[in-house]
Amino acid sequence: MPQDKLKIRSVLRDHGRLNQDISLITDDADLYKSGMTSHASVNVMLALEGQFDIEFPDHFLKRSIFSSIDSIHRAVNELHASH
C-alpha cells in the first residue's frame, strides 16, 4: 500500500470518528456511511494539512473530496503537485 494512503488511514483512524476499524474499510468505501460526520471531516482535513504540509483551498472543501480514501488521496496528490 502506498505510504500516503497509510498516512491517510492513520489520520482517519485518529480523527474520522468512524464506526468500524479503519483496516476493514476499503479505499473506495464511503466514509460517511462508516459514520464520519461533517464536523469529523473538518478535523480530518486539518490533520491532513499537518500530516502532508498542504492547505486545502476553499474550492476543495467539498463533501465528495472527503468521501473515501481514494478521493482524499487524489486531492492530496493534486495539492502536492501544485505546492
Add this chain to the structure above:
Amino acid sequence: MHSETATLFRKLVPRDWHGPDKQPLCTGFDIVQISRISASVDCFGKAFTHRLYTLRELTQVTHAHALNLGSLAARFAAKEAVIKALALSEAGISWRDIEVVKLPDGHCELQLHGRVAARAHQAGCRQWQLSLSHEGDYAGAVVMALRS
C-alpha cells in the same frame, strides 16, 4: 442523538414548507456536541478556529480571554445549517462566508458573504432568520429564509 434529532426535524420541517403568503421556505438545521467542538479547539487550536470563524465571531464568543464553547458550537451548527439549506456541500465554500453576528440587543443574525451570498441570491433566498440554542453538551441551529 445527532442523526435522530436531525431526522425528527426533517419530518417536522420539510424542505417544501411555505411561509404565510405561500412563499416557499428554505430551511436548514444542525446539531453538534459541544465537547467535540471543544476537542477540535484543543487539538487544532487556531487552525480550527481561524479556518471556520471570522475574527468578529471569535471576538463575540470570547469572554475573559476564554472561548465560550457553547456559543462556538452553536455557530458551527448555524454554518452547517446554511450549507444544508442551500445544498452547498459540493460548492467548495469558505465557512467564514457564513457569519453569525451578535447584535447590540443580544439577538444573533446571519450575514452571508462571497460565494455563499451569491449562491443564496441565485437560489432566491432572502430574509434569513436564525435561531441558536445550547443545553448540556449539545448546541443546535435552525435557519430559514423566504425563497422568491
